[in-house]
Amino acid sequence: MPDAIVRRSVLFLTLLVHIARGQVSYSIPEEMEKGSIVGNIAQDLGLDLQRLKSGKARIYSRDSTDYIELNRSTGSLLSREKMDRESLCAKTTPCALHLQMIMENPMEFYTITIEITDINDNAPSAGFMLGRAFDPDVGTHALQRYSLKPTDTFRLELHNQADGSKNVEMILQNPLDREKQSSLILLLEAFDGGDPVLSGTVQIHITVLDINDNAPVFTQKIYKTTITENATKGTILTMVSASDTDEGSNSVVTYYISDTVEKNVAEIFLINEKSGELILNGLVDYENVRHYEINIQAKDQGGLSNECKVIIDVLDINDNSPSINIVSSSRSISEGSKSGTVVSVLNVDDLDSGLNGQVQCVLNDDIPFSITSPSSNFVSLQTEQELDREREAEYNISVICADEGLPALSSSVSLRVQISDVNDNAPVFEKSHYEACVLENNTPGLSIFTVKASDADWNQNARVSYILEDSTVNGVSVSSYVSVHPDSGLITAVRSFDYEQLKDFHFRVKAQDGGSPPLSSNATVKIIIEDQNDNAPQVLYPVQTGASVVAEIVPPVAVDGDSGQNAWLSYKLQKATDRALFEVGLQNGEIRTVRQVTDKDTVKQKLTVVVEDNGQPSRSAVVSINVAVADGFPEVLSEFTDFTHEKQYDENLTFYLVIALAAVSFLFITCVVVIISVKIYRWRQSRFLYQSNMPVIPYYPPHYAGTGVTETLPHGYNYEVCMTTDSRKSGCKFSTLGGQNVLVVDPSFTETMQRALKENNGFGLGFTTAEVRKSTHIYRRQY
Structure with missing residues (x-):
């Protein structure tokens, strides 16, 4: 292959920022210089620089930490080295790095996605096989068209493939005469769609044979098959077949694997030259490569050939257990903390795909905690309700994560959380409204009934005192009608009641605990005066x-x-x-x-x-x-x-x-x-x-x-x-x-x-x- 002319242009950095629910996304071109600014995460998330320092903000990633670093003083994300999109993602689009920024005291984390966009830094290269040229770029920077010179004998015809690529076929336009011209030299040139346009060329030497004028023809242009990642060596994947209409030695077809873009294909697969059987010769791993495309060439004895493509999809099996990593965790939490307080953040990942890679995490039963998934690979352990130290002073939490494969694989981790006490329970009356009946003409000092309130706290926080709230009855203070014992809640009549003057009255009793600050609640009491037959007509x-x-x-x-x-x-x-x-x-x-x-x-x-x-x-x-x-x-x-x-x-x-x-x-x-x-x-x-x-x-x-x-x-x-x-x-x-x-x-x-x-x-x-x-x-x- 002749050397390709590579041209590079200066591209201005364009940053696209999107923030939503603790997530931020950036888009940068590949091949950025070391130390280039990716973005300012403090400004984009509205965070104070002091918060980055006090929270010990750091970037976490299982695979991409070496490419991005955080400057806590400025809040900027910087590139640590050049990034080559083709090396990181090959043909995968979009190509992105998935990072997390984690802070402590209180615990917070944010998801960062950095997309690596392609630049036209690779020229198309033409191989000796007249099938197609290869360009590692994507989109408009990839291979776009071909040119053949001279064009008086042969013309080019493009064939779209199922994967979006284009195979080029050189078609003879006029009959050849070996006696006039025994060989031809053509120049095939491939162009991409970049600006400026890059191209690659190859010379084609054609020898004109006198007799063997029919090339082998495959029964299918594309063969498809699947294989599980645990398949054993020697497994037959598929069989290709081509026929030649010539006779004699000119009709004998030989099969072999032509050059392919994927590496190590020749080491993993081999083909039987005579039968066309495609055989597994190594191990395939779904987590490494999920898809193979192999070009098979058939040649007859006269040197005529044809080509087909074999597409192999690797099927995943559940061979990876979920991995759980504790990113951050709190050892104690106050019982006055609000529901939804984050106790721990865990990184959970499963290398499998589909149901085999879908992980569900659960907790042990009967605990007031729950699991949420703020992002695909992170789960938060948080309180489900306000905690009560008097009910439970310590919790041993087991987090069990299992995938959905058959059979399912699981992993677990244990956490211990202590609950500190606060005065968070106010006294609670047995009823919010009380009613009591008193027969008129009662004696002063009569015990009417008792209100009762309980406090779920303990010690001084649970000590309840009863207070008669100030109000008036017929313009007179209610304290001149009834009194409440501060310790027992006993309500006593202060005076004798007369039904003909007062039939009923209301007042409120407050129950207050001994906490600091104290908590209290109220109950309404209605006293009904019952009539006696004490009036003569x-x-x-x-x-x-x-x-x-x-x-x-x-x-x-x-x-x-x-x-x-x-x-x-x-x-x-x-x-x-x-x-x-x-x-x-x-x-x-x-x-x-x-x-x-x-x-x-x-x-x-x-x-x-x-x-x-x-x-x-x-x-x-x-x-x-x-x-x-x-x-x-x-x-x-x-x-x-x-x-x-x-x-x-x-x-x-x-x-x-x-x-x-x-x-x-x-x-x-x-x-x-x-x-x-x-x-x-x-x-x-x-x-x-x-x-x-x-x-x-x-x-x-x-x-x-x-x-x-x-x-x-x-x-x-x-x-x-x-x-x-x-x-x-x-x-x-x-x-x-x-x-x-x-x-x-x-x-x-x-x-x-x-x-x-x-x-x-x-x-x-x-x-x-x-x-x-x-x-x-x-x-x-x-x-």
Whole structure:
């Protein structure tokens, strides 16, 4: 082969930097001078130069440390020697160095990828075989075209191969005549695509034979086969076959291996010259060479030849166990460290490929650590959760790495990590919300219940104290209602509670440990005051005064200051002159006639109604009601008088006479005073008092608050009711506070009453029987 003319040009260094998730990539051309700057990793990763020094930053690589070094003072990556891409990677693209930069305290590591780009530093070279020229460069710098001179007899034809290369075939264009010209000399030139273009030339000497004009022809242009890397010597890989259409010795074909780019091919493989069997003559290692391409030439006795290619793929077997190297490791870690804290960094590698080279690392069971893979060959051992020294003070961690081959191969390494203690557990209440019930009228100092909090720490860090947080209840500090024992958490009542004033209240209790700084938590406590049947019923109507008896329009209303079942009321008819004539509603106390009142019924009816609440024990009130049956209003008044006289006589005759005399005297004096007063002030007040249609406004005793439930009559009162004889459906209803409870009076009766009051100074003495009988009326009087 003639010497190739090699031309070199000066290339400017172009750096491409890419950073993502702790990774940085650079691209540099091959053949850089020693000491050239690859890049500044401190600037590209945003690291402080002091961090590079304090963290003892260093470059780690299993195979490429000799090519790159780190300057900690400037953060620059420098080349330690020239790098030849063809020597490092041959035809492999892209060609890259994979490095790691590791720092300690805290432990950090970053992946560095440096791609070596090709420059046009090799010229194509032509061999004696007319098949193809070889150019070690790649891309546009590789072999691009051929040129043959002269071109009058032969022409070139290129054939694309499966691997992307091009074989050149010289084809005869015109018949040869040995007698005119017995030999030819041609010049074959190969060109690459560089700038400037480099080329290589070869001379071709052609001898024209007179008879043997047919070259051997292979049955296939390309043969493919596979072999495992543990195949034994002497294994037959494949058999090539070529035929020659000539006869005699000119048809005898001989096979041999032609020159190839791969080194040591002739030592590893050999071919049977006669049969064409390709035989393994050495050992193949998948980790060294994974693919072979062998050119086989067939020649006949006349010197004509042809060529084919045999492609051999080496199959990997799982013959390499994973290797584990501890790059950096911490012996202890604080239990206050966050989840994800890196404890150790391991370099894990397997020289096999595919599943045989895929490594999975696992840890021993029941430990709060996990394995992550930040890069292909590195794994990080990190905490999976916040550690608790009180639960485990030390961990023995076994890291087991196994590949996925069949059978799988594995390796392991052991690490010991100690956990240092901090106050990292706050007290925890058994509940976040507590509720307790206290019966009203309790004694001060009563123990209500106990809150409990526990701390997972130990010693002083686990000592819990209970504190009542400051708040107010109805404008008063909560400390005047309850207290909390600082050691036991016992909640004690400071005062006696009254359900009618306070039904429930909330406050918060804090549990604080003895750590430094202390940790605490809170719980909400709700105290519910339970009602007792401690309130006797009260009467809203009629209002008791020392004045004379006055007729009431609004029915009596009874209430109970308690609540719940303590205020549930029931009404029962205890006594009656005629039980067959009246009935009492159990829930509403309504008194109705069961049948029509007749002349045969007693004119004077006496009823006794008992009202009970549902408390334990229950409280009750008794109401006496006098009912008179009459045809007209005058008769009603006389019947009421008779009721009073009769009742008092029956009870005590002397008492009756005294009361009657006092009543008559009081009535007379009152009438005189009222008549004189009305005459004097009539011109001022008569229109406003008697012509107004405003309804009667009930009077409620001061400082009373209803409970919104059924009420009762708390004491014994006497009521008198008068009805006409046809009042079958008439009734007197003693109702509750569930609505607007008043006796309903016919409008015509109201107008008649107002007119009578105006004419007779409010005593109603001017009513006629016809006016009274316009509707059914009910009257009552209190004694």
